Amino acid sequence: MLTEMQRRKLIKLFSMYDTNNTGWVSRDDFDLLFKKMSSLRNWSVRAPKCLVLQDKLARMWKSLSKQADLSRNKQVSLDEWIAYKETVLSNEQAYADEVQSLTELLFDVFDKNEDGYINEDEWGQLLSVYNISPIYAAEVFPALTKAEEGHLTKEELIKLVYDFYYSDEPDNPANTMFGPY
Numbered sequence: 712m713l714t715e716m717q718r719r720k721l722i723k724l725f726s727m728y729d730t731n732n733t734g735w736v737s738r739d740d741f742d743l744l745f746k747k748m749s750s751l752r753n754w755s756v757r758a759p760k761c762l763v764l765q766d767k768l769a770r771m772w773k774s775l776s777k778q779a780d781l782s783r784n785k786q787v788s789l790d791e792w793i794a795y796k797e798t799v800l801s802n803e804q805a806y807a808d809e810v811q812s813l814t815e816l817l818f819d820v821f822d823k824n825e826d827g828y829i830n831e832d833e834w835g836q837l838l839s840v841y842n843i844s845p846i847y848a849a850e851v852f853p854a855l856t857k858a859e860e861g862h863l864t865k866e867e868l869i870k871l872v873y874d875f876y877y878s879d880e881p882d883n884p885a886n887t888m889f890g891p892y
Contacts, residue, residue: 714879715795716886725792727841734814736873737778741772746822747840760819767816776808800876813874818865828862847890854884 713721728736730743745768754761779795787795788790799805822829823835829837831852835845855871856863861869874885886892 713793713800716879717800717876718793719873719892720886721793721796721806722789722890724796725789726809727889728792730842732842733786735788736775736792737786738772738776741768744768751836751840752820754822757815758884764816764820767813771809795835810872810876811869814869815865818868828864829868830862841889843890851884851887851890855888872876 728740728744730740730747733740740831745765748764749756749761752762752883754759756762756765765846775795777785777800778783779791782788799809809882817837821833823836831848834852834855835848839845855860856867868871871885871888874883875888878885880886
């Protein structure tokens with residue numbers, strides 16, 4: 712059973728994936744995410760990393776639509792999204808397959824200079840791709856990082872995303888990693 716805080720954070724995620732602001736998530740949203748991310752990196756559609764990104768997002772949509780779109784209208788409503796995510800969060804393997812693997816891929820996409828870290832500017836670009844104002848990067852990023860370092864490693868991001876999904880502690884910085892919820 713989801714806590715109220717988890718539910719609010721899942722609503723935030725839903726709004727992030729509803730990239731065209733229709734009130735539901737569809738294949739078009741995943742296509743738009745792909746276009747934004749590949750454009751951000753200026754990747755050719757035949758570049759290996761671009762193909763991996765496109766494949767991962769297509770597989771995510773296929774899994775989401777198959778398991779969450781109970782009305783079979785090729786759209787996932789907020790209620791369907793929350794029920795699906797609750798199922799994913801209750802299964803360690805499903806979480807690893809879906810969320811952790813996506814987190815690893817997104818790290819690679821947004822680590823634009825490929826130095827093995829995500830900095831505040833790169834975090835702002837991630838927020839922007841998901842229709843969140845990049846101004847929140849300056850507000851949330853320092854709390855996500857070790858102050859002296861000012862960047863995130865892939866392992867740190869994986870842990871933060873895990874905390875975002877599972878933490879019910881109001882003061883956990885991961886709760887607001889994508890801005891207010």
